[in-house]
Amino acid sequence: MESAARTQIGRLVIVLLWITLVASSPTRWRAYTSSSYYYTDYTFPKPQAKHKFVPGPQYCPDTGRTVCKGVRNYPDEHIYQIVSSTKARRFNFTTVFVDERDGDTEPNNELLPEGPPKVQHDGYVVYQTAVHYDYHLPSASVPWRYAAGPASTSAITTQSIHRRRRPIIRRQREDDERPACPVRTRFVPPQAALNDNSEWKYIVNVQNKDARFKQIIRVDVCESPGQSCTREISLPFGFVSRCKQKFIKKKLLALDSDGQGTSAENFFIPSCCVCHVTRTTQR
Numbered sequence: 001m002e003s004a005a006r007t008q009i010g011r012l013v014i015v016l017l018w019i020t021l022v023a024s025s026p027t028r029w030r031a032y033t034s035s036s037y038y039y040t041d042y043t044f045p046k047p048q049a050k051h052k053f054v055p056g057p058q059y060c061p062d063t064g065r066t067v068c069k070g071v072r073n074y075p076d077e078h079i080y081q082i083v084s085s086t087k088a089r090r091f092n093f094t095t096v097f098v099d100e101r102d103g104d105t106e107p108n109n110e111l112l113p114e115g116p117p118k119v120q121h122d123g124y125v126v127y128q129t130a131v132h133y134d135y136h137l138p139s140a141s142v143p144w145r146y147a148a149g150p151a152s153t154s155a156i157t158t159q160s161i162h163r164r165r166r167p168i169i170r171r172q173r174e175d176d177e178r179p180a181c182p183v184r185t186r187f188v189p190p191q192a193a194l195n196d197n198s199e200w201k202y203i204v205n206v207q208n209k210d211a212r213f214k215q216i217i218r219v220d221v222c223e224s225p226g227q228s229c230t231r232e233i234s235l236p237f238g239f240v241s242r243c244k245q246k247f248i249k250k251k252l253l254a255l256d257s258d259g260q261g262t263s264a265e266n267f268f269i270p271s272c273c274v275c276h277v278t279r280t281t282q283r
Helices: 001-024 077-089 160-174
Strands: 120-121 124-125 183-188 192-194 199-204 214-222 237-256 261-279
Touching: 001 124, 077 237, 077 261, 183 261, 214 237
Parallel strands: 214 261
Antiparallel strands: 120 124, 183 214, 192 199, 237 261
16 A cells, blocks of 8 residues: 555656646647648737839830839729828928929020120129220311212111021921930829939829829830930941930939838939940051
8 A cells, every 4th residue: 555655656756747848848849640741839019011103114215214104903993092191280391292283394595695794793793885995086187078978778787687697597407407316205104213322112192192292204215225326426446336324313202111201302204315435447
């Protein structure tokens, strides 16, 4: 009997020690399936994905490759909520929106002076309209003699003829002009663009939600980039010509990468197409 009691007590002590060790040991990972996935009783919140609101590189050759007007999965509703909530906090967002279709497409040449002003005094521009010469008056003993000028046979002067011919000549020159590299001009409401930090961003353009929230810009795209310039250009032997797309930086309102706000950033906008001449032979 005593030996049996001792055996029972020993087993009870072993069970108690095992329970104590299991309770004090840290959480163990156990295989759930034969795969490499494991589970535990503790779960942690999933971290938020970074750069959730960043479009991938877009392919849009019709608008210059750096500006795209049609983007799949464009978050227009989210952008509208961001802009509307910011506007509700008394921020005048309409000052950053632009429509480049308005106004003049070219500067008015009549408002561009042909030369610098002659004299400037106290902030006012004074143009010199007369020429002064130093001369000596004749003595009183020498009488004055006046000669009659030639009779004017016509009111038309040489100067007036030149003035009348200038517009005609100017129109003829404009008709004879041919671009070395043809350009296609468009006005685009971009939805995505490439900034000067090599990042693609969503551009704020939700005119379908509110007509005021739009950014329409002008793009000038090469019709044949990388191709030879017009055949009317005659080059010497050993030279070739190529049309090349040029860009300018322009500030546009874009959605931040985290989707929490908007920022005005510099984006590359197609501006013109130039003709480059390259030597192919060594001197």
